Amino acid sequence: MTKTKRSASRTTSYRMVGLILGYVLFSVLGQLLFRSPGLPLLTELLIVAVVVLLFMVALRYVIIPWFTRKPSRYHHTTRSEEWSSAADCAAALTAVKKTLREHEPRVRVQVDETGNELHASFGSDAVFRYRGSGSRKGWAALPLAATFRATQDGSGSQIVGEIRDDLGWTVSEPPSFVATEVNHRAATLLRRAREATENPPAEG
Helix, strand or coil: CCHHHHHHHHHHHHHHHHHHHHHHHHHHHHHHHHCCCCCCHHHHHHHHHHHHHHHHHHHHHHHHHHHHHCCCCCCCCEEEEEEEECCCHHHHHHHHHHHHHHHCCCCEEEEECCCCEEEEEECCHHHHHHHCCCCHHHHHCCCEEEEEEEEEECCEEEEEEEEEECCCCCCCCCCHHHHHHHHHHHHHHHHHHHHHHHCCCCCC
């Protein structure tokens, strides 16, 4: 992401924080000006603080995850490639699995040996939304889903790799710099997978 776009995204995050802080300040001033005579001021301020805290917890662990589980209304940014490997299906997928974990140790991988498919997921949509693309952790958590399919081709195999963003439901279409980054990361992963299957490790 360019510096200008990252700065714009960071500005959006700051605005969100400003809105939350403004709400808290408005609530405190409201309690000071229109407080109930039946409750001590400290008690009323504690109630406001608890409400804000509960909202933030609900946002992080309930509201945002709920949106991430809903399917996106927009087309996913997708990149795919097809290539040949001298290795058989099992050895090729083993090589892909190894290189993905070397690239990102926290990648989640599932291998369907009967269907000769490998499914992998990177990042976290919930963390990406909560932290925002303007933060280092949020940007690193940009979610990707990868599928690699291998079919036997003589003594070797034919491999199709497809990687897309794994974003859930959003109010508006994700900005163009997100699609650009998805394409960049997908190209890197597909290149590593291709290179790994050219010299796959022995099974076992």
